[in-house]
Amino acid sequence: MNHHGSNTNTTDAAETNNPAHTPLQNAPHSVAMHAQLVQQQVLINGLGFGGLLPFYGMAATVAWGPANLHQWALTALSVYAGIIIAFIGGISWALALICTPSVRITQALLIWSVVPPLLAAASFMADVQTRLWLMVVVLALAWIADKRFAIALGLPAQWIQLRAALSLLAIGALSWAAQQA
Secondary structure (H helix, E strand, O other), X not given: OOOOOOOOOOOOHHHHOOOOOOOOOOXXXXXXXXXXXXXXXXXXXXXXXXXXXXXXXXXXXXXXXXXXXXXXXXXHHHHHHHHHHHHHHHHHHXXXXXXXXXXXXXXXXXXXXXXXXXXXXXXXXXXHHHHHHHHHHHHHHHHHHHHHHHHHHOOOHHXXXXXXXXXXXXXXXXXXXXXXX
């Protein structure tokens, strides 16, 4: 196994489950990502956490808004959540193209990248309350998968922490709205 960060590294997921063993932490993609997370921290956090405003705005409208806006807010929240879930899938697609150490991880990322948007789209076949709960499940699954991929790719801890915070807060808003639906 190559520990120098080249693209010929064939680390498998089993090896990367050990936190003490992070062969890609100094890989060019991880170093570059860390630099961007530091240099653009204010913008990244502003965009990420700002993206939660529609989640909470629509959930608050469902909980406290006029009754004639509830259905509209539930629909808007569902559509917005579906778009965010598709965006999350797109991140996996980009990671597959930029920073994968093995063919196996590249293929897994590419295949996984289409799963969250497909599940979100399928959720629109259900009633709105069930749809929101299904999107909660999709966001949770996406977080679990993304954390595993982040470890396998040696991505910076800041990325994993940001994804965790954004996912948990989005899940909270969807859960709140689903309980009110």
